Amino acid sequence: MKECYLGVDIGSISTKGVIIDERNDIICKSYIWTEGNPVKAVRKLINILKKELPENCIIKGIGTTGSARKLIGLMLGANAIKNEITAHAVGTLSFHKDVKTILEIGGQDSKVILIRNGIITDFAMNTLCAAGTGSFLSSQAKRLGVSVNDFGSYALKSNSPVKIAARCTVFAESDLVHKAQVGYSKEDIIAGLCKSVVLNYLNNVCKGKRIQSPIVFQGGVSKNEGVVKYFKEILNEDIYVDDNGHLMGAIGIAILSRKNKNGKSYSLDINDIKFETKGFECTLCPNNCEIVRIIKDGKKIDSFGSKCGRY
Amino acid sequence: MYNVSFPRMGDYDVPAKFLLTHVLNVNVISPPKITERTVELGTKYSPEFICTPFKYTLGTMIECLNKGAEILIQQGGGCRYGYYSELQEKILKDLNYEFKMVNLVTEGKLRIKRINRCFKKINPKYSKIKAIYYTFITIKMIKYMDKIDEYIRENIGFEIKQGSFENIKEEMLIKFGKVRSYHELKVLYRNYLNRIRKVKIYKPDDRLKVGIIGELYTVMEPYSNYFLEKELAKNGIEIKRFTNVDYLFFKKGKRMRKYLKKNKYVKYSMGADAADNVANTEYLCTHGYDGIIHIKSSFCTPEIGAMSLINKVADKYGKPVLFFTFDTQSSTAGIKTRLEAFYDMLEMRRKI
Numbered sequence: 279m280k281e282c283y284l285g286v287d288i289g290s291i292s293t294k295g296v297i298i299d300e301r302n303d304i305i306c307k308s309y310i311w312t313e314g315n316p317v318k319a320v321r322k323l324i325n326i327l328k329k330e331l332p333e334n335c336i337i338k339g340i341g342t343t344g345s346a347r348k349l350i351g352l353m354l355g356a357n358a359i360k361n362e363i364t365a366h367a368v369g370t371l372s373f374h375k376d377v378k379t380i381l382e383i384g385g386q387d388s389k390v391i392l393i394r395n396g397i398i399t400d401f402a403m404n405t406l407c408a409a410g411t412g413s414f415l416s417s418q419a420k421r422l423g424v425s426v427n428d429f430g431s432y433a434l435k436s437n438s439p440v441k442i443a444a445r446c447t448v449f450a451e452s453d454l455v456h457k458a459q460v461g462y463s464k465e466d467i468i469a470g471l472c473k474s475v476v477l478n479y480l481n482n483v484c485k486g487k488r489i490q491s492p493i494v495f496q497g498g499v500s501k502n503e504g505v506v507k508y509f510k511e512i513l514n515e516d517i518y519v520d521d522n523g524h525l526m527g528a529i530g531i532a533i534l535s536r537k538n539k540n541g542k543s544y545s546l547d548i549n550d551i552k553f554e555t556k557g558f559e560c561t562l563c564p565n566n567c568e569i570v571r572i573i574k575d576g577k578k579i580d581s582f583g584s585k586c587g588r589y
Numbered sequence: 590m591y592n593v594s595f596p597r598m599g600d601y602d603v604p605a606k607f608l609l610t611h612v613l614n615v616n617v618i619s620p621p622k623i624t625e626r627t628v629e630l631g632t633k634y635s636p637e638f639i640c641t642p643f644k645y646t647l648g649t650m651i652e653c654l655n656k657g658a659e660i661l662i663q664q665g666g667g668c669r670y671g672y673y674s675e676l677q678e679k680i681l682k683d684l685n686y687e688f689k690m691v692n693l694v695t696e697g698k699l700r701i702k703r704i705n706r707c708f709k710k711i712n713p714k715y716s717k718i719k720a721i722y723y724t725f726i727t728i729k730m731i732k733y734m735d736k737i738d739e740y741i742r743e744n745i746g747f748e749i750k751q752g753s754f755e756n757i758k759e760e761m762l763i764k765f766g767k768v769r770s771y772h773e774l775k776v777l778y779r780n781y782l783n784r785i786r787k788v789k790i791y792k793p794d795d796r797l798k799v800g801i802i803g804e805l806y807t808v809m810e811p812y813s814n815y816f817l818e819k820e821l822a823k824n825g826i827e828i829k830r831f832t833n834v835d836y837l838f839f840k841k842g843k844r845m846r847k848y849l850k851k852n853k854y855v856k857y858s859m860g861a862d863a864a865d866n867v868a869n870t871e872y873l874c875t876h877g878y879d880g881i882i883h884i885k886s887s888f889c890t891p892e893i894g895a896m897s898l899i900n901k902v903a904d905k906y907g908k909p910v911l912f913f914t915f916d917t918q919s920s921t922a923g924i925k926t927r928l929e930a931f932y933d934m935l936e937m938r939r940k941i
Contacts, residue, residue: 360929360933361926361929363927397934397937398938401930401931486900563624566626
């Protein structure tokens with residue numbers, strides 16, 4: 279029997295899952311859209327993975343990360359539930375031992391992780407604003423009538439990207455509309471958008487952080503060649519984009535679950551388990567906390583969200 | 590007899606209530622604990638880009654006025670805080686509330702003559718000797734409270750029975766509010782200090798130590814920093830925090846004068862606590878702390894100035910700094926993710 283470990287990264291836009299073996303080699307992987315329903319997405323993901331998994335493999339650990347890590351962690355009975363920053367760093371370090379900077383732009387958040395001698399020494403995450411993240415790009419793609427997947431190739435065709443005020447998503451959008459109405463070509467506008475994402479990221483998230491090469495660029499946006507090109511141009515460094523860059527969080531959490539293993543075996547049959555969450559507003563004090571209750575097979579297994587600790 | 594009230598910050602409503610009741614012989618309405626509703630009220634009537642403490646204090650003031658307060662007491666400080674009182678008075682008067690606003694501080698300075706005049710307006714017959722005596726007790730009470738708080742902060746992450754520190758503290762605050770003489774206060778303090786020292790804790794040698802610095806209201810009012818200290822304590826982290834009322838009133842001035850002379854980062858005061866936080870960063874970096882958490886409310890200008898300096902100082906000593914900006918609309922999930930990652934990072938750094 280081959281021991282293997284499942285890592286699930288549930289992001290705002292996409293859900294990623296990998297199964298790795300003892301040597302961190304990927305046995306099978308999957309990447310699907312979350313579509314606002316993490317429970318459904320994870321069910322679908324697990325079914326895909328189950329089909330691909332060879333018969334002689336046995337799951338010895340499950341890890342979850344991403345914004346829905348707590349919920350899905352409870353659902354799968356995970357033995358490692360960690361934030362995406364740690365997961366990404368661990369995942370990347372297993373592939374690139376000498377990495378010093380990880381740039382990560384995801385659907386809803388963007389972060390920079392600084393690594394020296396194999397440990398995280400500093401990190402930053404976008405705080406107040408989502409300008410320059412994946413969801414911004416995908417919403418603008420819709421506006422321009424271009425699929426997000428083609429965004430990069432469009433951007434590469436342009437020689438003179440337009441300047442877009444990308445400090446704020448809302449202003450960027452109105453600026454973009456203006457530029458489109460003035461009559462700029464689609465390629466130039468898309469290139470301008472990619473460039474503005476890079477500038478915004480470097481000015482907002484990386485402020486005061488020393489970016490040293492080797493640099494690895496990950497997250498969904500790293501699949502966009504236009505953004506990669508402008509990162510290279512502006513930083514004047516070589517940027518390394520991994521084929522599995524979008525899976526790094528899932529790989530990292532799978533590794534963490536291996537380190538955290540407790541000898542238990544897990545099954546991937548979660549279709550029969552009834553799993554639902556119920557939210558309600560507690561009205562006992564003026565705080566009006568939103569309480570989330572997680573119910574598995576009709577039994578309450580956890581609830582969170584209260585400020586006072588009543589639930 | 591007037592109904593007097595004031596905005597809330599941490600647990601300092603207990604000594605404030607004590608002082609006002611005894612000196613002015615007024616009926617003090619204790620400001621209610623800050624809740625979601627307070628924030629909603631405050632945000633609704635505040636200018637959009639004002640710093641967040643303004644919204645919290647305005648919300649509390651509205652709640653107090655609804656409870657029947659006739660006189661509101663507000664202070665001021667060396668930043669936008671200096672304009673709070675006038676602006677809040679205007680906003681509340683526009684909302685058709687009938688009340689008198691008493692501002693104890695103007696131009697960032699606390700002057701005894703001015704306070705005397707303010708107090709005379711509230712109660713013309715108040716006794717100055719009594720005032721001096723009760724002010725002395727209040728100052729002592731604040732000092733004692735801060736000392737006990739400091740001990741709790743260092744140890745709360747390691748208590749064996751959850752909540753044992755908080756229970757003792759809550760009981761202490763109620764008893765402190767009913768004190769009649771200095772002697773009684775001193776006995777009570779010793780009593781509670783003993784009890785709090787006897788609380789069973791398990792403190793490992795390799796525990797993580799983190800310093801919290803930042804803008805004073807956000808640091809001192811737990812609701813406004815989304816109970817950051819509690820969150821840290823849950824992870825078993827020892828917390829060091831400089832900012833408390835005792836520090837601001839009695840220790841900061843002297844320490845800053847000394848620091849400004851000999852350091853190479855700041856040469857003059859940067860407004861509010863900015864320069865002070867740079868000094869604290871240097872202290873924390875050189876005294877074996879693993880990391881620093883800097884918190885501020887949105888649009889806090891002095892702290893924005895301090896942030897780049899803090900980065901520079903921390904970079905020199907190779908310590909990580911986590912910056913938080915709290916608004917009334919921050920999401921708790923984001924804060925927890927960052928804290929968790931910060932905690933993981935500190936652990937990883939430790940292992941090397």
